[in-house]
Amino acid sequence: AQSVSQHNHHVILSEAASLELGCNYSYGGTVNLFWYVQYPGQHLQLLLKYFSGDPLVKGIKGFEAEFIKSKFSFNLRKPSVQWSDTAEYFCAVTGATGGGADGLTFGKGTHLIIQP
């Protein structure tokens, strides 16, 4: 069975600090990888996704993530965070074959708090 592990459950940073959130997955096949964000009181939104090609993907709001196949990792980064980045961040994986019928497998999430 596939699984996703997010190493940091709570992260507190000051504005302008750099961010890296870890994500490792376990899946016996080719994967599609995602980072979703849930701002307070809002629905889950897609930050970025990786299907194939360049392992460094750029998403919205200055976020990027790097897929390292040998490490089964898909870490999220942002060079300089803002107070508005305070949110819950979820890493997710689904199989690249099978038509996505196995749904998204999510990590437990990282609660990020940015202090002004």
Next chain:
Amino acid sequence: KAGVTQTPRYLIKTRGQQVTLSCSPISGHRSVSWYQQTPGQGLQFLFEYFSETQRNKGNFPGRFSGRQFSNSRSEMNVSTLELGDSALYLCASSSDRMNTEAFFGQGTRLTVV
């Protein structure tokens, strides 16, 4: 265009009752997935429908069921409610079968007392 709409937003039920939640996907989307979100277990996949057919189901008991209509709207039903079913139930829609990008609704907050 309108996003994924889930109704109702909040629901309080008693143990042993059943409940039906509704999800209207983004217009043109044919894939609808359901997820349960709890503080302890996080986000867990319930099931996925495409063109009125359930394609897969997560590791949940048979009390959890769903269906999809010809207009792609979906409902999920939970029978014989237990306290542990209290959760945020999220619906997501996607334009294709690969779930290349899933758009989520605000969710239905179910409280079982």
